[in-house]
Amino acid sequence: DVQMTQSPSAVSASVGDRVTITCRASQGISYNLVWLQQKPGTVPKRLIYEASTLQDGVPSRFSGSGSGTEFTLTISSLQPEDLATYSCLQYYIYPWTFGQGTKVEI
Amino acid sequence: EVQLVESGGGLVQPGRSLRLSCTGSGFTLGDFVVIWFRQAPGKGLEWVGHIRNRAIGETTEYATSVKGRFTISRDDSKSIAYLEMNSLKAEDTGVYYCSRSRRAVPIYFFDKWGQGTLVTVAS
Numbered sequence: 001d002v003q004m005t006q007s008p009s010a011v012s013a014s015v016g017d018r019v020t021i022t023c024r025a026s027q028g029i030s031y032n033l034v035w036l037q038q039k040p041g042t043v044p045k046r047l048i049y050e051a052s053t054l055q056d057g058v059p060s061r062f063s064g065s066g067s068g069t070e071f072t073l074t075i076s077s078l079q080p081e082d083l084a085t086y087s088c089l090q091y092y093i094y095p096w097t098f099g100q101g102t103k104v105e106i
Numbered sequence: 107e108v109q110l111v112e113s114g115g116g117l118v119q120p121g122r123s124l125r126l127s128c129t130g131s132g133f134t135l136g137d138f139v140v141i142w143f144r145q146a147p148g149k150g151l152e153w154v155g156h157i158r159n160r161a162i163g164e165t166t167e168y169a170t171s172v173k174g175r176f177t178i179s180r181d182d183s184k185s186i187a188y189l190e191m192n193s194l195k196a197e198d199t200g201v202y203y204c205s206r207s208r209r210a211v212p213i214y215f216f217d218k219w220g221q222g223t224l225v226t227v228a229s
Contacts (some may be wrong), residue, residue: 033217043203043219044143044151050212086153087151091207091215095169096153 002026002090006099013106019075021102023066023088031067031093038101039084047086048073080106108132110204115223118194125187126223128204136160136182138206138214142189145222146200154202157187162209172198194227196219201225 003026013019023033031051036044047053048064051071061076074084083106088099114126128140141156155168157178166178172191178188187204201222208214 036216038151043221045219048215049215049217053212057219089151089153089216094167098151098153101150 001095002029002089002093002097004088004090004097004099006088006102007062009100010103010105013078013104015078015080015106019078019080019082019104021073021086021104023071023099025069025071025090027093028068029090032090033064033066033071034091035062035064036075036087036089037084038087044087058106067102075104078104078106082106107213110206110218110220112202112204112220112223115202115225117226118196119229120227122192123192124194124225126191126202126225128189128220130185130187130206133185135180135185135206138208140178140180140181140187141205141216142187142205143180143199143203143205144200144225145203146197149200152190152200156163156207169225191225194225196227199225199227 005024007022033051035048037047038044047058047062052064063074065072085101085103087101109131111129118124139158142154144154145151155178175193177190199208201224203219203222205216205219
């Protein structure tokens with residue numbers, strides 16, 4: 001199985017801060033990765049697909065980068081509404097696997 | 107409006123069966139792969155399995171934890187995909203979500219999710 005090691009598991013930051021979340025794959029997954037946001041009590045929402053393509057309607061402060069084994073989700077200027085858990089999902093190799101999630105607190 | 111709606115969750119005893127449904131509207135479900143995910147209480151997301159659409163064979167893939175116990179099927183005439191869960195265990199407890207994807211069309215990869223349905227396996 002491809003292990004997706006996501007870090008940090010939690011981060012507390014202030015409004016306006018830059019937040020970076022990393023997912024490392026135990027083997028190459030090309031760019032077959034999505035980033036999901038899950039606000040408390042809500043359904044997961046796709047933010048980024050193919051590692052770096054921003055979902056329509058998602059604020060431009062969110063960005064994704066990487067390919068192969070290392071991927072990054074960056075929030076350039078944290079906003080109060082960004083309180084959520086962020087997870088990566090690789091869909092290159094079966095079984096598809098998620099990172100453990102990063103809880104972002106304001 | 108594009109929607110996916112899960113139904114069929116509930117409380118079930120260990121060893122029993124349950125069938126979940128995922129109903130699509132606002133788009134042609136038959137053009138899409140339907141994926142099932144789940145989330146145990148307080149835990150992260152887990153891929154359960156998926157079923158490809160007819161044009162690419164209508165074949166299925168499953169996570170190791172459910173292979174042999176869960177079966178995914180679809181009825182595109184009703185725009186519904188099913189997750190048949192047998193021999194349920196306590197560790198199958200969680201919210202089950204369906205999502206969609208479309209082969210070679212990344213804009214549709216996991217772009218829509220249902221609201222989820224809660225399955226509780228307990229005696």
